[in-house]
Amino acid sequence: MSWLDIGALEEIPQRGARVVKTVHGCVAVFRTGDDQVFAIDDRCPHKGGPLSEGIVHGHAVTCPLHNWVFSLETGLAQGADDGAVNTYPARVEGGRILLDAARLIRGAAA
Amino acid sequence: MKRKLVIIGAGMASGRVLEHILAQDPDGWDVTLFNAEPRGNYNRIMLSPVLSGEKTYAEIVTHDDDFYAQQNITCRFGEAVVRIDRDAKVVHSNKGSAPYDKLLIATGSAPFIIPVQGKDLPGVITYRDMDDTQAMIDASGNPSGKAVVIGGGLLGLEAAAGLALRGMEVTVIHLMGHLMERQLDPAAGYLLQKDLEARGIRVLCKGATKAILGKDRVEAVLLEDGTTYPADLVCMAVGIRPETRIATDAALEVARGVVVNDQMVTSDPDILAVGECVEHDSQLFGLVAPLYDQAKVVAATLLGQDAAFRPVQTATKLKVTGVDLFSAGDFADGEGREDIVFRDPARGVYKRLVIENDRLIGAVMYGDTGDGSWFFGLIKDGTDIAAMRDTLIFGPAYQGGASADPLAAVAALPLDAEICGCNGVCKGTILKAIDGGAATLGDIRATTKASASCGTCTGLVEQVLASALGDAFEKPAAQPICGCTDLTHEDVRRLIKARELKSMPAVMQELGWKTSCGCHVCRPALNFYLLADWPLDYTDDAQSRFVNERNHANIQKDGTYSVVPRMWGGMTNPRELRAIADAADKYNVPAVKVTGGQRVDLLGVKKEHLPHIWADLNAAGLVSGHAYSKGLRTVKTCVGTDFCRFGTRDSTGLGIKLEQRLWGSWTPHKVKLAVSGCPRNCAEATCKDVGIICVDSGYDIGVGGAAGMDLKEVERLAKVATEQEAIDLTVAFIQLYREHAKYLDRPYKWLAKVGLDWVKAQVVEDPENRAALIARFDLSQSVYQRDPWAERATSQAQAEFAALADLTREAAE
Numbered sequence: 001m002s003w004l005d006i007g008a009l010e011e012i013p014q015r016g017a018r019v020v021k022t023v024h025g026c027v028a029v030f031r032t033g034d035d036q037v038f039a040i041d042d043r044c045p046h047k048g049g050p051l052s053e054g055i056v057h058g059h060a061v062t063c064p065l066h067n068w069v070f071s072l073e074t075g076l077a078q079g080a081d082d083g084a085v086n087t088y089p090a091r092v093e094g095g096r097i098l099l100d101a102a103r104l105i106r107g108a109a110a
Numbered sequence: 111m112k113r114k115l116v117i118i119g120a121g122m123a124s125g126r127v128l129e130h131i132l133a134q135d136p137d138g139w140d141v142t143l144f145n146a147e148p149r150g151n152y153n154r155i156m157l158s159p160v161l162s163g164e165k166t167y168a169e170i171v172t173h174d175d176d177f178y179a180q181q182n183i184t185c186r187f188g189e190a191v192v193r194i195d196r197d198a199k200v201v202h203s204n205k206g207s208a209p210y211d212k213l214l215i216a217t218g219s220a221p222f223i224i225p226v227q228g229k230d231l232p233g234v235i236t237y238r239d240m241d242d243t244q245a246m247i248d249a250s251g252n253p254s255g256k257a258v259v260i261g262g263g264l265l266g267l268e269a270a271a272g273l274a275l276r277g278m279e280v281t282v283i284h285l286m287g288h289l290m291e292r293q294l295d296p297a298a299g300y301l302l303q304k305d306l307e308a309r310g311i312r313v314l315c316k317g318a319t320k321a322i323l324g325k326d327r328v329e330a331v332l333l334e335d336g337t338t339y340p341a342d343l344v345c346m347a348v349g350i351r352p353e354t355r356i357a358t359d360a361a362l363e364v365a366r367g368v369v370v371n372d373q374m375v376t377s378d379p380d381i382l383a384v385g386e387c388v389e390h391d392s393q394l395f396g397l398v399a400p401l402y403d404q405a406k407v408v409a410a411t412l413l414g415q416d417a418a419f420r421p422v423q424t425a426t427k428l429k430v431t432g433v434d435l436f437s438a439g440d441f442a443d444g445e446g447r448e449d450i451v452f453r454d455p456a457r458g459v460y461k462r463l464v465i466e467n468d469r470l471i472g473a474v475m476y477g478d479t480g481d482g483s484w485f486f487g488l489i490k491d492g493t494d495i496a497a498m499r500d501t502l503i504f505g506p507a508y509q510g511g512a513s514a515d516p517l518a519a520v521a522a523l524p525l526d527a528e529i530c531g532c533n534g535v536c537k538g539t540i541l542k543a544i545d546g547g548a549a550t551l552g553d554i555r556a557t558t559k560a561s562a563s564c565g566t567c568t569g570l571v572e573q574v575l576a577s578a579l580g581d582a583f584e585k586p587a588a589q590p591i592c593g594c595t596d597l598t599h600e601d602v603r604r605l606i607k608a609r610e611l612k613s614m615p616a617v618m619q620e621l622g623w624k625t626s627c628g629c630h631v632c633r634p635a636l637n638f639y640l641l642a643d644w645p646l647d648y649t650d651d652a653q654s655r656f657v658n659e660r661n662h663a664n665i666q667k668d669g670t671y672s673v674v675p676r677m678w679g680g681m682t683n684p685r686e687l688r689a690i691a692d693a694a695d696k697y698n699v700p701a702v703k704v705t706g707g708q709r710v711d712l713l714g715v716k717k718e719h720l721p722h723i724w725a726d727l728n729a730a731g732l733v734s735g736h737a738y739s740k741g742l743r744t745v746k747t748c749v750g751t752d753f754c755r756f757g758t759r760d761s762t763g764l765g766i767k768l769e770q771r772l773w774g775s776w777t778p779h780k781v782k783l784a785v786s787g788c789p790r791n792c793a794e795a796t797c798k799d800v801g802i803i804c805v806d807s808g809y810d811i812g813v814g815g816a817a818g819m820d821l822k823e824v825e826r827l828a829k830v831a832t833e834q835e836a837i838d839l840t841v842a843f844i845q846l847y848r849e850h851a852k853y854l855d856r857p858y859k860w861l862a863k864v865g866l867d868w869v870k871a872q873v874v875e876d877p878e879n880r881a882a883l884i885a886r887f888d889l890s891q892s893v894y895q896r897d898p899w900a901e902r903a904t905s906q907a908q909a910e911f912a913a914l915a916d917l918t919r920e921a922a923e
Contacts, residue, residue, distance in 0.1 A: 006915040015627065015653040018914035029914060033627045046251060047277065050669045053657040055630040062630035064657040064665060066277075069630075080166045082244075083251055097914075104917055 001089065004101035009035065009092055017052040017061070020099065024107040027088060028052035029097060030072055032059055037097050038072035039090040045083035112140045115412070116201055116210035118191045118356070119144070123385030123401040124216035125151035125172055130409030132181055138413075141183045142208045144201070147239055148188035150178060155398055155532070157243045161272030167240060184208075194360040196378055212380055212412055215357055215368055219350040219386040219396075224260070228322030234344045237269045249343040250276035257281070258331045258341040260319055262289040264426065266347035267306065271433075273345070274311050281339050282306070283317040283331065285348075293426045293437040297453075297460050298476040305433055305458070352387045352394060365389050372418035373411045374404055384408045390419060397424045399534045425486045425531050436482035439489040440464065441472030452503045461503055468496040481505030481519060483570065487527040520573040529574060530560035530567045537574060544578045551575070592631035594623050599635065599852040606639050612647040614640065614654065628654075635853035638740065638776060642848045645890040658738035661911075662898040663720055666713065671720060673699075673712040674737035675727050676773065679747045679765035679785075680708030689730030697723050707744030707782065709735055721908040724899035733897040740854070741776045742783075742844075745769040746794065750787035750804070759804035761787035764833055768840060774895035775887070778851040778860070781844065796824050799857045800840050809836040813843055814858040814866070822858050825866050828874045842873045842880045845887040 012018050012031040019026040019042050026042035028051050038059070042052045049065030059072045069078040075087040089100040115131075117124050120143055128151075131139060143150070151173040159165040178185050189203040200209045221236035223229055235245050246269065249255060255278045259270045262284030274280045282289075288299030289306075303313045318334040322344055330338045352367035363369040363377035367389030374382050374390075384404045386396060395401060400421050410417035425438035441464045443449075452461040457477060463485065464472035469492050473485040484506045488495060501508045506522035523529075525538030535558045540548075543557045554560055554571055561571045575583045590596045597605070602621065611617045617636055618628060628636065633654035640648040652660045663671035675690065690710055694702050700714035715723060724734070736743060747765030751757040765785040772783075784795035785802045795801030797817035801824045803810040808831040812824025827843060830836050846869060851860035861869065872879055901907070 004917075011910075011914060013653055018910075021913045021916045021918050023918050026913070047667065048669070050665075053661070053665065053669075055633060055656070056653065057629045057633065058626050065667070067630060080160075080163060080247075082248060101917070 001103075002101045003091075003093075003098040004104070005096050006099050007097050009037070009095050009097055012037075012097070015056040017054075017056065019050075019052050020104070022104050022107070026050075026052070027099075027104060028061075029090065029099070030056055030061060032056060032072065035092070037090045037092050039088035039099055040070065040072060040075050041085040043085065044068055044070075045077075045085060046081070051085065112138060113211040114142070114209060115139045115212050115214065116142045116208050117144065117214045117216060118201065119216035119218055119385070119387075120147070120149075120151045120173075120187070121216055121218045121385055122151070122154055122172070122398055123218075123405050124214060126402050126405035127214065127216070127384060127408045127412075128173070128181075128183070130406060131412060134409065135413055136181075141181070142210075143178070143183055143185050143187075144189055144191050144203060144208075145185075145187045146190040147241070149240065150174070150185060150187060152240065154239070157237075157240065158268035158272055160240075161243050161246055161269065162275040163272075191356060194356055194381075196360055196381070199380065210380075212382065214408065214412075215376070215381065215383040215387060216385045217353040217356065217387045220353045221346065222349040222351050223346060224319060224348055226319055226321050228324060228328070229346075231322055231324045231328045232326070233324070233328035233342065234322055234346065237265050237345055237347045238350075246273060246343065246345065247276065250278045252342060254279070255342045256340050257343040257345065258283060258339050259345045259347060260331070261347035261349070262286070262313065262315065263292065263347065263349070264290065266345070267302075269345045269347055270306070270311050271309070273343075274309055278343070279312075280310075281312040281314060281341075283319060283333070283339070284313070284315045285318055287315055289313065289315070290435075290437075293474075294435065294476075295441055295462060295474050297451075297462065298435060298437070298474045301458055301460055301476045302433065302435060350386065350396065352389065354387060357383070357387070365392070367394050370419075372407075372420075374408045374419055375411060382408050382411060390421065393421060395421070397426070398532045399424050402533055422534070423486075423490055425482065425528075434477055434479050436473070436475040436479035438482070438486045439470070439472035441474050447471075450499075450503045463503055465495065465499075468494050468499075470495055470502075481507075483527050483529060483531075483567075484519065484523055487524060490528075491524075491526070517573055517577045520570065521577045529570050530558075532567075533559040535560035540571065540574050541578055544575065549575070549579065549583065591635060592629055594618075594625040594628050594632050595621060597621060602636070603639055603643075603850070603852070606643055612640065612644045614651060638778065638853050641776060641894070642890070645893045650894075659740070661717065661720065662724075662734060662738065662902070663715070664738040668714075670714045670716055672737070673715050673720070673723055673727075674705065674709055674735040675732035676735040676769075677709040678769050679745055679762050681747075681762065681766065682709075686730060686732055689727060689732060693723050693726050696726065705737070705744075707737070708746050709737075709744065711737070718912040721902045721911050725903045728897070728899050728903060734899045736773065739776065740779050741774070741781065742769070742772040743780050744782055745772075746782070746784040746798070748785075748787050748792040750785075754787060756790060757787035757804070758806050759787055759809070759833075761785040761793065761802075761804050764802065764804070764809075764836065765793075767833075767837060771837065771841060771891075772844065774897075775844070775848070775891060776894060777844065777848050778853050779856045781847075781857070783840070797821070798824065800824075800843060802836055802840070807831070809833070811836060811839055813869070814861040816856060816858045818856075820858070825861070827866070827870065838880065838884060839873060841887050842883040843869065845883040845890075846872055848887075848890075849883075 015033050017028045017030045019028055027039050028042035030038045042050050044063040046068050047065055049063040051061055053064045054061040060069050062069050068081045075085045077083040091098050153170040153172050156170040189205050191201050191203045193202040200207050221238050235242050250273055257273045257278045257280045259266045259282045262282050270280045270282045288296045289302050320334045321332045323330045323332055328341055328344050330340045332338050354364045354368050357368040358364045368383040368387050370376055370383050370388045370390055376383050385401050404419050407417045407419040448465045450463045459477035462474045470488045495502055498509050507519040523537050527537045529535055529537050539558050548554050548557050561568045591599055634656055637651050637654040641650050657665050694712055697719050699712045703711045705711050745765040745768050747762045750761035781799045783800045784793040784798045786793040786795045787804050795803050797815040801812045801815055810829050811827045813827045815824035816822040847857050
């Protein structure tokens with residue numbers, strides 16, 4: 001893994017998200033209420049809603065378009081909905097957010 | 111010594127047989143339950159709500175693993191029975207065998223597949239069980255997917271409605287001239303078609319399917335007339351036939367279904383059959399009520415009791431939320447038959463009664479089916495209706511001069527009037543249960559099963575409870591806000607005030623929230639309640655706001671946003687219009703539209719451009735129009751006395767004053783105002799949350815109008831003489847709404863709960879209270895009346911609206 005520093009933890013509000021642009025589309029980077037970070041595709045498999053704009057609760061986010069709920073840990077849709085988004089390795093070190101650069105550049109398929 | 115009972119098929123009928131046997135003779139039988147589906151008994155008639163997303167599979171399971179374990183039932187799910195050896199009294203499955211003393215065939219029915227080319231393509235499914243339902247739910251996950259439903263009967267339309275709710279583009283192709291022709295006459299079929307089309311479902315009657323096209327999977331449906339309909343999913347719902355294969359192979363007597371006698375015994379005395387697979391007296395059965403009757407008889411026969419199955423007439427309802435139809439009896443035209451018809455086109459109501467020899471023999475109703483069970487009772491009993499013929503169509507409430515009290519209709523029902531069609535429960539049975547101590551809907555469900563299957567009679571059951579118990583019957587508790595709490599919105603609002611809870615953690619801790627930080631349902635509501643009640647103490651939490659209010663723009667389906675500058679009272683000038691035009695050019699805005707609230711909408715702006723376009727508009731003096739907020743939207747006005755020859759007062763001026771006073775305030779739901787300068791009402795003030803109409807003698811203030819999901823005219827709050835009084839009453843009314851309404855209730859919904867009289871008492875009749883409300887509103891405005899655009903003109907805000915990092919230029923290795 002090649003960890004890439006993409007910014008300070010403080011740049012994302014608690015229970016909020018920012019996006020990272022990649023050639024494969026945007027990846028949403030979330031900061032939860034307990035200051036963990038998670039990275040998933042910024043595209044809801046239902047109608048393409050930007051998950052980074054959803055309301056974050058626990059380790060889950062609700063899509064702003066039609067309220068599908070996804071686990072930030074597994075990328076799986078919760079409840080009655082069926083679908084999944086890709087997840088990407090992410091961690092915090094010394095107040096900086098680190099993502100796996102190679103994986104982001106290669107895309108989720110690899 | 112226990113006897114061995116083997117049941118083939120875990121459906122609604124066999125589930126009911128099990129309940130009867132276990133209740134009456136819990137230790138008499140060793141039960142083995144085979145089911146070809148890999149699961150146990152569930153409520154098949156509730157598959158439609160599962161498809162539409164209104165229920166989950168778990169909610170429709172009737173018997174779970176615990177039930178089978180407790181009752182020592184040997185479950186062999188996912189095992190299809192392939193052969194019955196009648197001589198050895200053994201059934202063989204694809205995985206093993208089981209001996210029986212008594213065998214019950216409950217194989218149900220199989221969907222009829224029209225034998226056209228392409229019927230076996232992947233993507234062509236039927237609508238029969240949970241697997242079919244899941245396949246449809248999966249297919250609807252494809253954005254902009256197209257579905258074709260072949261068959262416009264009960265099942266097909268429920269499938270179509272469910273798929274449409276899931277976001278698919280749905281076409282229904284029906285062979286006959288109108289929908290549900292077996293249950294509805296053409297007029298009711300037309301109303302149903304109109305309702306479905308209003309929900310975006312395309313309906314094509316007299317359409318004959320010629321072939322299903324596609325290479326590797328379904329791509330389109332071809333009709334006999336040569337037209338094609340693209341399809342990613344085809345649902346075939348043209349009918350069902352009894353599933354009789356194993357009975358035929360075992361040389362039992364089989365006609366269209368497995369033939370049974372009145373005791374539900376087949377041509378082999380040790381084999382019984384129940385449900386949709388049977389044929390009794392040359393008749394097949396598809397609705398659940400007669401199946402439950404059969405189940406009762408099967409249990410009695412097995413227990414050595416006397417019982418005989420007598421089919422009763424059944425009535426039909428369609429389980430599509432918001433569609434109200436009822437049909438019973440025979441309603442074909444014929445010699446000696448007379449019709450009584452009632453139509454109310456504006457409300458979409460149609461009722462038709464068919465009468466023969468002074469007796470009601472058929473009833474079709476659409477749009478208002480409240481009296482359905484009363485008419486159904488008249489049909490079943492063959493009551494002579496000659497004496498009440500004049501008022502018959504108006505229902506039981508109008509017979510014998512009784513009042514139109516909603517409960518009177520239920521009170522007037524005879525004891526044997528059927529309340530629950532699924533379970534065949536009549537009013538007398540429910541009253542008996544009430545005498546026996548049942549006092550809630552749950553009690554009635556537990557003791558009589560009424561309203562426990564499809565649930566459409568729930569309201570009726572509650573009315574029976576209310577009419578029998580009077581004030582002792584408490585309407586079921588209101589819904590909790592969400593899964594995070596058991597408290598209702600009203601409870602939470604009250605407790606936030608009473609216990610002075612001033613932060614989100616305080617509310618969640620003190621009121622025992624079940625989740626760590628709420629969810630997308632409760633957090634926006636709590637955020638509003640806290641900021642409305644404690645403007646000075648609470649800090650607005652952007653992360654508990656829905657995206658539109660967090661980003662101060664309306665998100666569009668493609669993730670771009672719309673930008674709407676405020677135009678006070680709908681007034682603008684060339685300078686503002688130039689600034690808007692320049693901004694539209696500079697940011698390549700794809701669409702510019704005039705809104706219904708008298709302003710201009712710039713649609714399709716990228717998120718990272720928002721702070722920049724706002725700064726440009728700000729520079730020309732334009733501020734946010736809050737077109738995205740649960741807050742004050744617009745004050746629509748006419749040109750009043752300035753130009754209009756009819757205007758009685760300066761409606762534009764009053765509108766601008768109101769908008770300048772109210773803008774920026776957050777409310778439970780959006781709030782729209784209008785001021786018209788004369789009763790010609792060009793500003794359409796009579797359908798607004800607050801609408802003021804100027805007249806010569808003063809100002810008529812109406813509240814609680816609506817022109818959205820519901821259409822409602824305002825009710826008069828007061829008539830006042832001066833402009834200042836009009837402003838005061840409006841501000842006080844809005845503050846009362848902010849302090850008391852449930853989040854996401856528009857004023858008209860809130861008014862329906864608290865009553866206009868109470869609001870008048872607070873706002874109009876009590877000047878001291880009015881002044882206090884106004885003072886609290888102004889205090890809140892001192893914190894919240896700020897232009898969000900100006901606040902986000904900083905470089906920091908601009909950075910926050912852009913991506914955190916851009917890796918698009920990093921090359922792949």
